[in-house]
Amino acid sequence: MLTALSIRDVVLIEALDLEFGEGLGVLTGETGAGKSILLDALGLALGARADSGLVRSGAGQAVVGASFVPPAADGAIANLFAQNGMELEPGEPLLIRRLVKADGGSRAFVNDQPASAGFLRELAPHLVEIHGQHDDRGLLNPRGHRLLLDAFGRCDVGPVAIAHRAWRAAEDALAVARAEQDSAERDREWLEHAVTELSALAPEEGEEERLAERRATMQRGEKIATDLQGIAELLEGSDGGLARLRQAARILERVSDDHAALGEALAAIDRAITEGSEAQAQVDAAAEALAFDPAALEADEARLFELRAVARKHRVQPDDLPALLAELSGRLDRVTSGGAGIARLEKAAAEAHASYREAARTLSAMRTLAAARLDAAVAAELKPLKLDAARFRTVVEPLDENQWSAAGMDRVEFEVSTNPGAPFAPLMKIASGGELSRFILAMKVALAEEGGARTLIFDEIDRGVGGAVADAIGERLARLAQGSQLLVVTHSPQVAARGARHLLIAKRHDGIVTRTGVTPLTPEQRREEIARMLSGAEITPEARAQAERLLAA
Template sequence: IRHSAEELSAFAPREGEEKELADRRALMMNGEKLAEGLNTARQALTNEEIERSLRTAQRQLENLSRLTDGKYDAIIDTLARAENELNEAASAVESECDQIEFDPREQEQVEDRLYALRSLARKHQTEPDALPALLADFEAKLSALDKGGDDLITLEKAVEQARVAYLTAARTLSEARKQTAEKLDAAVKAELPPLKLERATFKTQIDMLPESLWGADGLDKVTFTAATNAGTDAAPINKIASGGELARFMLALKVNLATSENIPTLVFDEVDAAIGGATASAVGERLARLARENCQVLVITHSPQVASFGAHHFRVEKGETDGKTITTVRELTDSERREEIARMLSGAEITDASRAAAVELLKNRMNA
């Protein structure tokens, strides 16, 4: 665009210039004939005989008009106008004669200019008379580009300032994460032995992300890692823990994060897998604590110890009605709950000992 604008600006085309040059060229190409004809016309119009004839006729009519009370005044006026127009025509032809100056060099310049004008129009696929408007359009676009360059510099400075501010805030966040991670690791570690994960380790791993992944959450990738057996390397917790272990790790985490999160409902499925006795009681106690603090906790369990800590007890049953398999969920009454926990303790046959144990477990819930 800049090259085209400079080219057009140097040429300086004018609207209507093509016709002006074409007319000028035609005039110069017929200059000799025009000069001869105009000279002949000039001589005819400046012939003194014409002027004398008009004046003679005018005087005669003026004399007659006086004798006839102005009868010929209109004719006299017409003759006067004719004389004036004759003089004007003679002056105009005289002026045209003065302009007829045949100069071969000037004709060559006119032809060169006309050729260059039409060539530029073909180059830009437009009409010669549209070239001035095209130049104005190019100049407007260049002005916008130049202004855009200034805006780009301003934006680049703003981006750099934003980057500095972002890095400052993100690094502050990273440091806060590292300090919080140490506290969280210690708190989760303290929760693991009662959950029968005494040989497990837990660590919050914080790694810096590549710049392309930086975002509103900062520069870090946070991964909860664990090792469930002595001598093994820590790995992301979801890749190395079994379903039950993962549930217990999540319980240990949730117990410590409950006050900082706003999750209305948590669901734990088989959080008591492969544990029993005191460990199951510890799991139940922590679930109850979590529910009391800030959210609703739903637990699917086969452990009577865990079930005894619930504020409500629902039994899920599957049966057949009219040839269709039906699954029902029903909240148990206090007496039904005691019987259900006794059944969970003893199996198919409920004994007095299992009922007594169920009562003790429910007392523990009340005291928890």
């Protein structure tokens, strides 16, 4: 609900601060007094285009501030703030400020946080509905008709939304599986060849390293085999070092007793024979370890080269070949058994589709019943508003399947026929200005408190009517204002008399500058204003008496 409006330097308004409350508030004044300026100023706060022509002549900028009651912490406004990364303090009023510079630039702030005009336009429908003769929002916008009908008929869209999410999820899973299956089928021949090749190769993890080490060892053995043989001959040959040492030892054994030095020499030779024997044993061990079989070396080299060639072919490391085999085998298995998996997903998608259709049909039936009740409610409001020749209907018809959504499978639109025998058509296309405003009022009364903003503004809804029709409009506006806030710009005394608060808009001229001002009227001032509306420039006693009767009604 709008609680306050502050205007600075907008057209003819230099400075204006207004407060608003619940119920029906009326704004009156002579033609040209500037009533539209107030709506233009409020429009700025709600995201309307920043027109530099709104800046008062001689001023550098125009500023409009609007204050609204604190929004619910878990409502649509709070969600909108969260979606735009903005903070909303619980329990704090919603404050909007818009600045328009004389050069056309503009800035906006919501609760002192910078905001775009686009954000203000998103926020506006949750705060204020403005209905005028050229309005294309609110009830005239078919995009909102389904929401209004659902609210009127208490049509629960929740089960349909849940069923729609489940259906779409099942369809998405099926589409992914089919795409994978199609891709896999295209690769099936290659997969079969690759799996056969790798299975025949039977690679083992770490096999390349083992083969490479064994091959290097055998290659080293091949290179030093001759040297090892030569060492063996030098040590063990018939003319080798050990044979000569043993021969010397045998001679020393016969003469070692002849001198102590000979005994020590024998001991040294014995030690040399022992060490030489140990050296021979180590050489023999090395020769055995480095021994190679040419056929084994050739086989190891062939295996190693094959592993590396296949790895290069698949662009992996040789050690990754076992994992690749497992992966490709799994893919081939899925191709082979993919039909069964797709059949299961097709069944799940079909069941989800059927569940959605059932929930949506139930919702459609609820909407059809609600549409009939709404049509009757609007029809009851048309005759008192002198629209008794008009007819109203709520169209609920099926959409194409590709248009089904979480909101169901219906198109909902309000249509009217203004004359007997005339075809039904969208309200905005066939209603005249006066009829349009009265149709909107009839629909708002029928839809009382069902959706929409808590603040409604009607701009000259009573233009072109008078007498009983104006009285009927006033009575319905007052009824609609119960528990909410209505602001009405009016030229009708019958409507003005129904207001809980009355604001007078008037121009003042000091000989140099013309300014527009707004004055809250006291009961006496209000009687005089309604009398002026009844009689014109000269207020007569009869007009005052009639004003008293209207106010007392």
